[in-house]
Amino acid sequence: MLSQLRKKFAGSGSHFLAFLLCALIIPSAAVVFVAVAGMLSQERAMEAAVSSYVQDLAESMSYHLSSDSDVWTFSMLSDFTRFPFFSWGPSIPGWVALIGQDGKVIIASPGSMHIITSIWRNDLPIGRAVRVEDKQAAQYTLAVYPVKRPSGGYVVAAVSWTQLLGGLVGVVRIWPLLIVAIALLSFFSIRLLWSRVVTPLRSLSSDIDSMTLGKDVPENLPEGTIQEIESVHNALRRYAQAAVERDNLRNRYVRDVVQAQEQERMDMAREIHDGALQDVTALLQQIHMIADDENKTTRLKRSEIIAKTVVRELRAFCDELAPPWMDLGVNEAITELAERLSQAYDIIIMTDYDEDTDTAEIENDKILSLLRIIQEAVSNAVRHGHASEVDIQLTRENDTLTLEVSDNGKGFESGHINHETLRVEGHRGLASMTERMSLMGGTLKISSKPEEGTKITASFNIGA
């Protein structure tokens, strides 16, 4: 039974909450119910006790006065004074008075005149106790009994509740306050639980349900949510925000890649159009003219020169697209590129390799990545850093190949560089190099300081 319940509540969060609410409502309702019942029955019990007390008092007094008729005739005063009750006040709580037929007070215990007149009502029944209140809302019980003797009259007995029952009366007064306080407290704590825990939890769970990671960030929670839920919510918010940022970054990257691709295609088209295509057109013109030209040798010579130019242009173009000399191995490929770059930019480029770099089997795409990094680094060193010397080093430690390209250029503050800042600052080349290296499972580090040149370190595992 218990395990079933447990299973049921463990199954879902909202069931557990309902359970929690019940756990709070049921005991407090029970407390209120028992308290009300207790208060009512105590009140009844107290009333019954006080009534029977007063009735006994009045009845016994009237009985004594009725039976002792000869004493009564002898001397009324001496007769009454035989009861210590009337002469020096009651030794038990309460007041007693004897009232004649004509309504005059014949005799009364000390203090009773004042009390009885203050609570006297004309419609009092005879032979039965009645509960009355004085002007200060103090509780009294009063009983009137007839005296069976020739002169007639009534015995009036009264008792104050506080006098007879003492502290119990105070307790009865406090009962309702306690009950109201408990009820209010329970109500407010349930309300708080509802507004600060249940509602936020529900909104949190519906947020999580409806959220598409990478698109939405959860809404703000209702005011006054408890700290624990708030912090879960904040964690979720941070997580969602990170996902959105990552998504944006990826979108931006894809857009960049597509743009770069399109740009590259346009560049290629222009290069072929302005170069080889123009040359081949010129070649065709020369060939057309050969047919009806007596100076065939000159035309042929010219055609040959044009054709050679086309070949040279196309070759340079292919080298640019994908250097075929990668096949020769990593050292040779780097040397070839370094020498070409050194001529193109008219700077000194030193290359140095560890003994065992050339023996390593490195895939062409990895070599190509290294070549692109060198191209980018040298181009940046010259264009931005105005470097006149670049040092390229390739070292190998176990299976880790490390390329270091350092220059003597101006340098810059490289303290806080990552893909994103590179991209934002327009260093697309370096940014994509960094991404390229991380795709290969390697790393690319850029360290630079103003006036100290720039060093780019790329390393990756050749075993991987």
Add this chain to the structure above:
Amino acid sequence: MAVRILLADDHPLTRSGIAEFVRREETFELVAEAEDGAEAWEKIKELRPDVALLDIRMPGYDGVAVAQKVKNEGMNTAIVMLTSYDAQQYVIASLRAGARGFVLKTVSPKELTTAINTVAKGGLYLDPEVASVMGEQDFIPEQLSVREREVLLLAAKGLSSKEVAKQLFISERTVQTHLASIYDKLGSRNKTEALLLALKYGVVTLEELLEDD
């Protein structure tokens, strides 16, 4: 006696064009054609031509690998690399593999004839277009010092400055200084050019370069 020639190229149009050049020349005899590295190697073993014109890039194993095999077997066949790639590293790789000629496919028949005749006689022929500096005929290089020659040869064999320094018991800095001086004397801009020019001017010989390689 005619020079016996083998031609290997995987591109049929280029192969037939060059074959036609060779056939037209009376002093040449085209003994075989091959369309990949393996076929070329088989035919060289079988026919022992005087000169083999090898394309660098071929399916299976490439021209450099065939040249290496010829060199390893100690055959007399002289190798001329025939290529559309102008990378100087290809020249170096070919020379290390024992080739004596390096010619771009765009050469004129006259140049090709010269190349074949030069290597057939045991000489070295490098296409002027490969290293543009090779064309400056009237340049007279300064004499290299003994140490500089050593440095150049070791560097040419593919050793890094660090390794050259270790082998010659000098500092790396000194190696760099020697290299700078070598470039200056030969009028080259880098190691590869320095080596090619040194070969051209006879400062070092191909045999020296191939020693204990």
